[in-house]
Amino acid sequence: MTEVPPPAGGAAAPPAGRRARRTSSGFGRYLLKHVGGAAVSLLLVLFSSFFIFRLIGGDPIDQLTRERPVSPEQRAAMRAEMGLDQPMVKQFWDYITGTLTMDLGDSFQYRRPIFDLIVERLPATLLLSGTGMVLAVVLGLWIGTRSGWRQGSRYDRAHVGTGLLLYSAPTFWLGMIVILVFARYMGLFPVNGMRSPSTPPDFWSQALDIGHHLVLPVLTYTAVVYAGYLMIMRSSILDEIGSDYLTTARAKGLRDDEVRDRHAVPNALLPTVTLVFLAIGGVVNGSIVTEAVFSWPGLGSLFVQAIFYPDRPVLQALFVLFSASTILAVLAAEILYWFIDPRIRKS
Amino acid sequence: MTASTTTSPRALAWARRRQSFARSWAAYRAQRTGMVGLVLLGAIVVLALAAPVLIDESALSVTQATGGRMEPPSADFPLGTDEVGRSVLALTLWGSRLSLLIGLTATVVAILIGTAVGVTSGHIGGAYGWFALRISDWFMVLPSLVVAIALLAVLGRSMGTTILVIALVSWSGTTRLVRAQTLTVQARPYLERARALGAGHWHQMTKHILPNVLPLVLASATLLVPSAILMESSLAWLGLGDPNVVSWGSILNRASDNGAVSAHAWWYLLPPGLAILLVVLAFMMCGRALEAVFNPRLRGEQG
Numbered sequence: 001m002t003e004v005p006p007p008a009g010g011a012a013a014p015p016a017g018r019r020a021r022r023t024s025s026g027f028g029r030y031l032l033k034h035v036g037g038a039a040v041s042l043l044l045v046l047f048s049s050f051f052i053f054r055l056i057g058g059d060p061i062d063q064l065t066r067e068r069p070v071s072p073e074q075r076a077a078m079r080a081e082m083g084l085d086q087p088m089v090k091q092f093w094d095y096i097t098g099t100l101t102m103d104l105g106d107s108f109q110y111r112r113p114i115f116d117l118i119v120e121r122l123p124a125t126l127l128l129s130g131t132g133m134v135l136a137v138v139l140g141l142w143i144g145t146r147s148g149w150r151q152g153s154r155y156d157r158a159h160v161g162t163g164l165l166l167y168s169a170p171t172f173w174l175g176m177i178v179i180l181v182f183a184r185y186m187g188l189f190p191v192n193g194m195r196s197p198s199t200p201p202d203f204w205s206q207a208l209d210i211g212h213h214l215v216l217p218v219l220t221y222t223a224v225v226y227a228g229y230l231m232i233m234r235s236s237i238l239d240e241i242g243s244d245y246l247t248t249a250r251a252k253g254l255r256d257d258e259v260r261d262r263h264a265v266p267n268a269l270l271p272t273v274t275l276v277f278l279a280i281g282g283v284v285n286g287s288i289v290t291e292a293v294f295s296w297p298g299l300g301s302l303f304v305q306a307i308f309y310p311d312r313p314v315l316q317a318l319f320v321l322f323s324a325s326t327i328l329a330v331l332a333a334e335i336l337y338w339f340i341d342p343r344i345r346k347s
Numbered sequence: 348m349t350a351s352t353t354t355s356p357r358a359l360a361w362a363r364r365r366q367s368f369a370r371s372w373a374a375y376r377a378q379r380t381g382m383v384g385l386v387l388l389g390a391i392v393v394l395a396l397a398a399p400v401l402i403d404e405s406a407l408s409v410t411q412a413t414g415g416r417m418e419p420p421s422a423d424f425p426l427g428t429d430e431v432g433r434s435v436l437a438l439t440l441w442g443s444r445l446s447l448l449i450g451l452t453a454t455v456v457a458i459l460i461g462t463a464v465g466v467t468s469g470h471i472g473g474a475y476g477w478f479a480l481r482i483s484d485w486f487m488v489l490p491s492l493v494v495a496i497a498l499l500a501v502l503g504r505s506m507g508t509t510i511l512v513i514a515l516v517s518w519s520g521t522t523r524l525v526r527a528q529t530l531t532v533q534a535r536p537y538l539e540r541a542r543a544l545g546a547g548h549w550h551q552m553t554k555h556i557l558p559n560v561l562p563l564v565l566a567s568a569t570l571l572v573p574s575a576i577l578m579e580s581s582l583a584w585l586g587l588g589d590p591n592v593v594s595w596g597s598i599l600n601r602a603s604d605n606g607a608v609s610a611h612a613w614w615y616l617l618p619p620g621l622a623i624l625l626v627v628l629a630f631m632m633c634g635r636a637l638e639a640v641f642n643p644r645l646r647g648e649q650g
Binding site: 037040041044045049052053164165167168169170171172173174176177179180184185191282285286288289292293303304307308310315318319322323326327330 | 481484485488489490492493494496497498500501573577580581584585586587596599602603607608609611613616617619620623624625627628631632
């Protein structure tokens with residue numbers, strides 16, 4: 001946020017001192033522009049979440065008391081307890097300050113602070129979609145590179161075909177089929193959840209048990225997602241494949257694998273960086289459906305449960321959290337681009 | 348339409364359009380995956396349209412169901428029955444109508460919004476253009492399933508809200524594409540000529556920019572339909588679909604609510620899911636082929 005140009009340039013300092021200064025202030029401006037953009041996006045998310053859940057969502061008391069008769073006094077007491085009797089502007093202000101200070105209110109359903117619920121469930125989500133994402137990215141980039149490099153080969157056609165087929169499958173359906181085959185028919189894996197109650201409490205048994213429960217959800221998550229990375233990496237390699245520098249590398253006498261891995265891949269990776277960062281942002285919210293199929297006790301299933309209660313404060317908090325995580329991930333990708341793509345620095 | 352056909356500018360324009368369509372079609376036909384996708388898609392659409400002729404709508408009625416609870420496939424019920432004894436074949440066939448309808452309508456709405464915002468923001472520019480770009484960028488980074496779930500949870504479950512919500516989370520990609528194309532078309536000399544001859548904004552946008560943008564829009568629409576269908580099925584499976592209609596997603600919602608997985612009722616799970624998979628795959632094959640036709644950068648691919 002400071003306009004002061006740091007005197008000693010960063011890691012990539014150009015030779016002339018004058019130019020170094022210009023570069024770093026260029027970075028300052030670039031950073032300011034994108035951080036500012038992200039901040040505006042985050043504020044818009046806060047506003048729109050209030051708008052969606054408080055203004056067009058109707059009266060939460062009506063929804064919570066749908067099935068039972070409630071006296072007007074009880075209703076008034078509930079309103080006061082939730083702060084709904086306050087003027088809208090006051091409610092809005094409380095909501096904004098509350099969210100910024102991590103005071104997200106209490107869940108209707110669990111009658112506990114939402115912040116605690118999120119902290120409790122975040123590790124399960126990170127474990128599932130983190131593992132799934134790393135596998136999907138590695139698998140997608142690995143196969144995509146080889147597919148593009150040998151475009152039209154049997155390897156290419158088989159992998160693009162399989163990838164698109166799995167990409168076309170609805171996640172929840174694939175999950176149900178996977179459960180049916182591997183858990184119900186074969187009995188190799190647990191049907192759902194993250195732990196079995198009967199497991200001894202020591203660390204290794206617990207870790208093994210969680211790992212055992214993790215296999216099917218991760219399999220499902222990865223299977224549906226990896227084709228996206230495969231296709232991007234493949235077309236990225238195809239963009240590079242006719243380049244002169246590859247001919248030069250071959251003329252130097254490098255082996256085909258070396259030309260691919262040392263020359264083509266580094267250049268082709270550039271367009272996938274954004275995608276990978278988006279995926280990192282998606283780690284927090286990308287597994288909603290997978291968690292719902294496997295009753296995985298993470299943020300995604302918390303979100304889905306909250307729809308039907310309806311637990312408005314939880315929906316609202318998770319909406320903000322999920323949106324914020326993608327916005328911040330995109331910001332991170334934009335900042336990283338400054339360092340890895342020289343074309344941005346020139347413009 | 349006799350001798351004057353060759354001279355009237357409108358007829359000339361149409362002749363040129365016909366020619367360019369024939370060229371694109373030839374380029375499309377040369378791609379095997381595109382043709383396979385088109386044939387598959389045609390077959391599915393014919394089946395969906397013919398559903399009322401093939402199986403009477405009464406087969407969907409819960410009260411008039413004739414089979415037993417989750418019966419495996421038999422001569423009477425080629426794909427078995429659901430938890431109230433309805434034929435899964437009938438459900439899947441009728442479900443195709445709703446899934447396709449919602450997917451297509453949502454895409455049309457998204458494309459209309461996206462194209463309108465893209466062309467106007469690229470052409471008019473200025474503060475409006477900047478603002479429109481910011482808004483569409485904002486929609487682009489928001490996680491679409493999360494937004495869709497949140498909106499449906501507060502707006503209520505109906506076919507209309509489902510279509511609206513899916514359209515709302517998917518218009519921004521088209522906007523970006525259309526805006527970029529508008530800016531390149533804008534820089535061409537014939538638009539300068541049009542302006543010099545006194546063409547207004549509306550004339551420039553509809554007569555000059557739009558025809559140049561439409562092929563790209565068509566390709567991106569074809570790729571939007573499968574994601575709209577997948578989104579609808581996920582929402583319906585989560586229980587956020589219209590409770591009064593049968594779509595593939597809602598069939599699978601009932602299947603998992605009624606323990607089809609623990610009952611090993613594979614006949615109940617496979618048909619609707621495979622149907623979604625096939626439709627999505629068919630659209631993606633067509634969309635990729637169209638993209639290769641209209642996007643010169645990709646033309647080398649798929650040789």
